Amino acid sequence: xxxxxxxxEIQYAGFWIRVGAAVIDTILxxxxxxxxxxxxxxxxxxxxxxxxxxxxxFWISWILxxxxxxxxxxxxxxxPGKMLTKIKIIDARSRGKLSVGQSIGRYLAYFVSIIxxxxxIFWVGFDKKKQGWHDKLANTLVVKV
Numbered sequence: 001x002x003x004x005x006x007x008x009e010i011q012y013a014g015f016w017i018r019v020g021a022a023v024i025d026t027i028l029x030x031x032x033x034x035x036x037x038x039x040x041x042x043x044x045x046x047x048x049x050x051x052x053x054x055x056x057x058f059w060i061s062w063i064l065x066x067x068x069x070x071x072x073x074x075x076x077x078x079x080p081g082k083m084l085t086k087i088k089i090i091d092a093r094s095r096g097k098l099s100v101g102q103s104i105g106r107y108l109a110y111f112v113s114i115i116x117x118x119x120x121i122f123w124v125g126f127d128k129k130k131q132g133w134h135d136k137l138a139n140t141l142v143v144k145v
Contacts, residue, residue: 025080041054066107090140105138
């Protein structure tokens with residue numbers, strides 16, 4: 001099969017379906033992380049302006065979600081939100097699953113996409129392959145299943 005035929009079979013997932021998947025994932029992460037954080041810090045947790053409120057907050061809010069997302073990407077090619085919206089992440093070259101290293105790189109590249117006013121996220125809406133900066137940096141595509 002030539003590259004043109006391979007490209008025609010792929011339907012790239014656009015901006016809004018990816019936003020929907022991200023909202024679902026965010027709600028799920030909050031349902032998992034907020035109860036233990038409130039149990040540890042109480043409601044005062046929400047009054048803090050600190051980026052990280054102690055070691056437990058670091059592990060529960062930063063490390064746990066990162067590890068969970070990376071495991072989902074490696075094992076399922078999608079987070080629960082992506083699975084519910086019937087989209088998945090694939091390697092742009094092989095069209096196969098992401099490696100662990102590629103998944104870690106993609107996760108870290110989200111910071112590159114988000115920090116400059118989320119321009120790297122909004123890029124999905126304008127790119128011909130619907131890739132955000134994090135996709136381009138990790139050489140991934142998000143496609144409809």
